[in-house]
Amino acid sequence: MKKLILSILLVSCSLGVFAQDIDYARKVVKTLASPAFKGRGYAEKGDQIASAFIAGEFKKSGLLPLNGNSYFQDFDLSVNTFPGEVEVELNGKKLRAGADYLVEASSPPVQGRFQVITVDRALLNSVEKVLDLVEKAKDAFILLNDQANPSEEGPEEKKMISQAIEALKYDENLKFKGLIVCTSDKLTWTTLSFQTIRPVIVVNKKGLDPKSIQNITLNIDSRFIPKYTTRNVVGMLKGTSGSDSTLVISAHFDHLGLMGNKVYFPGANDNASGTAMLLSFVKEYARQPPKYNTVFLAFSGEEIGLLGSKAFVEHPLTDLKKIKFLVNFDLAGTGEEGIKVVNGSIFKAQFDRLTKLNQLDHLLPKVEIRGAACISDHCRFYEKGVPSFFIYTQGGIKAYHDIYDRPETLPLTEFSHYFQLMQRFFAGF
Ligand SMILES: [Zn+2]
Incomplete structure (x- = not known):
């Protein structure tokens, strides 16, 4: 009987954590993809609003700023915007x-x-x-x-x-x-x-x-801005091992912004969802510190040419050689058909470990392998020799780079399972 009560307690306890995590992720997606964030582009400073929000979340969790005493890393880009009619x-x-x-x-x-x-x-x-x-x-x-x-x-x-x-x-x-x-x-x-x-x-x-x-x-009304200053959001948590090795979790927060003053691109799946995954790890690791130093990089400028990650590797705020592994989350909001792992065939041992962890607890319907592909921010690091995956979810809603990529219709079907799988993956380093 005692045992039964204990297991009931354990179950309800873990359910509690589960419920809180997904609620937080939903809230982050809803916030980032809301009209007030202007599609997280460069018209009406959508990028500044979004990066300020993320830095606020970093601060709440007690992350250390990675750039001196700042959570921000500025860089410049050129962009054509549509702020008016x-x-x-x-x-x-x-x-x-x-x-x-x-x-x-x-x-x-x-x-x-x-x-x-x-x-x-x-x-x-x-x-x-x-x-x-x-x-x-x-x-x-x-x-x-x-x-x-x-x-x-x-x-x-x-x-x-x-x-x-x-x-x-x-x-x-x-x-x-x-x-x-x-x-x-x-x-x-x-x-x-x-x-x-x-x-x-x-x-x-x-x-x-x-x-x-x-x-x-x-x-x-379109306006070309030859030099626009945007910013990455960068923070870290010290690990418990005392090792100077680092794990990196990254996700881009920028999206396509405004096409005129009446239409914005919400980018719920791309990539409010990946940012929600990153922030879920910020929260979790702040509560329970990880073994290794963990660096969190939320990039701007991805959609316009992986420019935030480019700026970071050109001016790295953490020693790239000390990075044990980087996982980049982009399109994390579905999962009906599991996940695809870019660089899976390059870092095959890590891919096999991920697959095994998934099979062990039947977390996601599929973990599929893919080779190298320079299609998200992991690429800039991979080119510099940093072992890295870019993982995206598959199946579910097909909205992509259009006005229909909205929080209301993004299921986050497998988000919790995905989070649990990655939590186990990171813990295995
Ligand atoms: Zn994206």
């Missing part, structure tokens, strides 16, 4: 920003009504035809009906056409007003460090008859 009408009908269209991240500001010349993708298969088209479009927009059976194109033709599209987007020698790309693909936004000569509007083809489009009305 962004409005698009086709034939006088207003489109919904983010849902019906995206303004390509490099677009310059543009105001006015312009004539539209519609062409099928297939027309772009010769240089003469493209030049002829541009000549005709001098004061007009070209609308490219992008999906005219690309499957029928041979490899040469396909290459020619995609080169022509690149030229229509970016070639400064071609003089016409702008490009509209009409597509059936999912609308996926990005953020870019340059501004191009003419606007490119990507329009969702659904419910649209491209041939009927005669004019476009634009009111797009």
Whole structure:
């Protein structure tokens, strides 16, 4: 009986910890992905608001600042932003920003009504035809009906056409007003460090008859900032072993910011979720100090080219040679199909250990291996010889780099199991 009571107590106790962890993670995701954080980009200082919040969490847990007496590491980047109006009408009908269209991240500001010349993708298969088209479009927009059976194109033709599209987007020698790309693909936004000569509007083809489009009305306020100072958030906890070896937990907190003053990209999965994972470890290790010194790096500037992690390895605030292992969390919010481990095949012994830990307690449905891929912040460290994984969850909601990556629909299905697995993994060093 005593034993039974004890085990009931233990169960309810661990349930208590479990419930608190996931509630905290949800709160972090909800906060970071809320409108007040402006999509954690550079318009309206979304990055500053987010980094201040994270530093506040570091402080609450008693982390040591890693940069002298500061939790921040400043660095500069160039960025094209959309802080003001962004409005698009086709034939006088207003489109919904983010849902019906995206303004390509490099677009310059543009105001006015312009004539539209519609062409099928297939027309772009010769240089003469493209030049002829541009000549005709001098004061007009070209609308490219992008999906005219690309499957029928041979490899040469396909290459020619995609080169022509690149030229229509970016070639400064071609003089016409702008490009509209009409597509059936999912609308996926990005953020870019340059501004191009003419606007490119990507329009969702659904419910649209491209041939009927005669004019476009634009009111797009974009501002290029050649030097914007953003910041990483950096802190550490001393380990109990007295060793000077370090474990590093990283996640980028930045996202795509604003596309006009009415639309923001919440980035709940990318990467409020990974930041929530990092902060969950901050909290846990503050409560129960780890064996090794643990450095926490929350990066800015990831989406624009892994720039926060680049700045860090160029000015490291911890000895890179003393890092036993780094785990970078990016896209931590689903997990219905388990996780994928970038660099798993490079650091195979650690990958095998992770897989075994997972099998032991049936934590995640799958732990899949992947080779090297320079697609998140771990890469900058890996290039400097730091043993590292980048892990992302798989399955569940497919929202990515769009207005639908919202906290309300991010399940955090396997978050607790994921946290427990990684906790065991870190403890094994
Ligand atoms: Zn990301």
